[in-house]
Amino acid sequence: MTISAPSRLTLLHARLAVYGLFLIAGISLGTWTSRIPAIKDDLGLSDGELSVVLLGIAGGAIIGMQAVGRLIDRYGSRRVMIPAGLLQGVVLVLPAFAPSLPALAAAMFAFGMVHGVLDVSMNANAVVVERVYAKPIMSSFHAVFSIGGFLGAGIGGLFASAGASVPVTFGSVGLVVTLVATQCLRWALPDAFDPGRRPVQEAAAAPGRPMAGWVLFLGVLAFCCLVGEGAAADWSSVYLVEDLRATETVGAFGYAAFSIMMTAGRLAGDRLTARLGPVLLVRCCGALAGIGLLVTLLIGHQVAALIGFGLFGAGLSCIIPQVFSAAGHRDPAQSGRALAQVASIGYAGLLAGPVLIGAVAELTGKPIALAIPAIMALFVAAAAPALRPARS
Structure with missing residues (x-):
C-alpha cells in the first residue's frame, strides 16, 4: 500500500498536537499535586489515608497502561489518545467534589487510569510523528511534559494563594485541558500517514504474542531510570535537610535542581540524539547520572549535593525518551503493546523507588540507599546497546 507524504503544515500540526497532549498531561498532574494539602485538610485525611488515595492513582495508571496497548495497535494511537485527552480534563474535576475517602480514592483511580491510557497513547503517537519526520524529536515531547508539570504546580499555587477552592482550581484547569485536547483533535496526524499502520481487520486478527525479551529488557531500563526519578522526588530534600543539615529552603532546591536540569536535558535531547545516536547518548547520560550522584554522596556537602542532583537530572533526562522511542520503533505493528509493557514496568519503578530507598535507608542510612539509583543508572x-535500532 502506497502512503502519501503529509504536507509540511500537516506535519507541524501533528507535532503541535502531541506537544499539546504532553502539556496537558503534565499540567493535570502538577495541578493535582499542588492541591493535595488542601484536599487532605478538607477531608481530614491522615497520612495513611492519603497513601490509599495515592495508591489508587498508581493502580489506575498501571491498569490503564496494560489495557490500552492492543487498542492502539488495532485502532491507531490517534483514536485512543484524543478521547483520553478529553477525559483528562473531566476526571481532573472529580476529586474536587469527592465527599469522603472512598469517593476520593475512586475518583483518583479513574484519574490514574485515564492518565495511564493518555501516557501510552500519546507516546505511541509521538513515535508515529517521529517516524514520519524521520529525525529524533521524542525528547522534546517529554520536555513539554516536564514544563507542563511546572506550570500545573505554579497554577495550583497561584489559585491557592488567591484563596480559591479546590473545585474552582480543578474546574478552571480542567476546562483549559479540555479545550487544548479539542484543538489536538483537529491537528493530530491522521492514521493514513502512519507508515507502520496495519488495516483494522488485519490488526484485529493478529494473535497476541507473549512479551518479547527485548520488550522486557527495555522495561527494565525504564524501571531503573524511574527508580531514580522517584528517589529524587521523595528523598533529595530529606537527604539535604536530615543528613547535610540544610535548611528546608535549601532542601527544596535539591529537587528543583534535578527537575530543572532534567527539563534542560530533554530540550537539548533531540539535537544530541541526532549527533550522537541513541546508544552513545544513553551511555553518556547513564554515566553522568550515576557518577554525578555517587561523587556527591561521597563528598557529603550541601553545594555538592545540589550540583549532584542537577547532574543526576541531566543524566536521566534523555533515557526514558530513548527507551520509549526504541520500544515504539522496533516493531511498528505492535508498538502500542510494546510501549504499554515498557511503560508499565517503568512506572512500577517510579512507585517502588521511594519505598526501596526508604527501606534501605532505615538499615544503612540515606547515603548508601541513594547509591542504589546511581548504580542503576550505571x-x-x-546496557545502552539495547537501544540500537533494529536492522531493516
Whole structure:
C-alpha cells in the first residue's frame, strides 16, 4: 500500500498536537499535586489515608497502561489518545467534589487510569510523528511534559494563594485541558500517514504474542531510570535537610535542581540524539547520572549535593525518551503493546523507588540507599546497546 507524504503544515500540526497532549498531561498532574494539602485538610485525611488515595492513582495508571496497548495497535494511537485527552480534563474535576475517602480514592483511580491510557497513547503517537519526520524529536515531547508539570504546580499555587477552592482550581484547569485536547483533535496526524499502520481487520486478527525479551529488557531500563526519578522526588530534600543539615529552603532546591536540569536535558535531547545516536547518548547520560550522584554522596556537602542532583537530572533526562522511542520503533505493528509493557514496568519503578530507598535507608542510612539509583543508572549506561535500532 502506497502512503502519501503529509504536507509540511500537516506535519507541524501533528507535532503541535502531541506537544499539546504532553502539556496537558503534565499540567493535570502538577495541578493535582499542588492541591493535595488542601484536599487532605478538607477531608481530614491522615497520612495513611492519603497513601490509599495515592495508591489508587498508581493502580489506575498501571491498569490503564496494560489495557490500552492492543487498542492502539488495532485502532491507531490517534483514536485512543484524543478521547483520553478529553477525559483528562473531566476526571481532573472529580476529586474536587469527592465527599469522603472512598469517593476520593475512586475518583483518583479513574484519574490514574485515564492518565495511564493518555501516557501510552500519546507516546505511541509521538513515535508515529517521529517516524514520519524521520529525525529524533521524542525528547522534546517529554520536555513539554516536564514544563507542563511546572506550570500545573505554579497554577495550583497561584489559585491557592488567591484563596480559591479546590473545585474552582480543578474546574478552571480542567476546562483549559479540555479545550487544548479539542484543538489536538483537529491537528493530530491522521492514521493514513502512519507508515507502520496495519488495516483494522488485519490488526484485529493478529494473535497476541507473549512479551518479547527485548520488550522486557527495555522495561527494565525504564524501571531503573524511574527508580531514580522517584528517589529524587521523595528523598533529595530529606537527604539535604536530615543528613547535610540544610535548611528546608535549601532542601527544596535539591529537587528543583534535578527537575530543572532534567527539563534542560530533554530540550537539548533531540539535537544530541541526532549527533550522537541513541546508544552513545544513553551511555553518556547513564554515566553522568550515576557518577554525578555517587561523587556527591561521597563528598557529603550541601553545594555538592545540589550540583549532584542537577547532574543526576541531566543524566536521566534523555533515557526514558530513548527507551520509549526504541520500544515504539522496533516493531511498528505492535508498538502500542510494546510501549504499554515498557511503560508499565517503568512506572512500577517510579512507585517502588521511594519505598526501596526508604527501606534501605532505615538499615544503612540515606547515603548508601541513594547509591542504589546511581548504580542503576550505571547499569543503564552499560546496557545502552539495547537501544540500537533494529536492522531493516
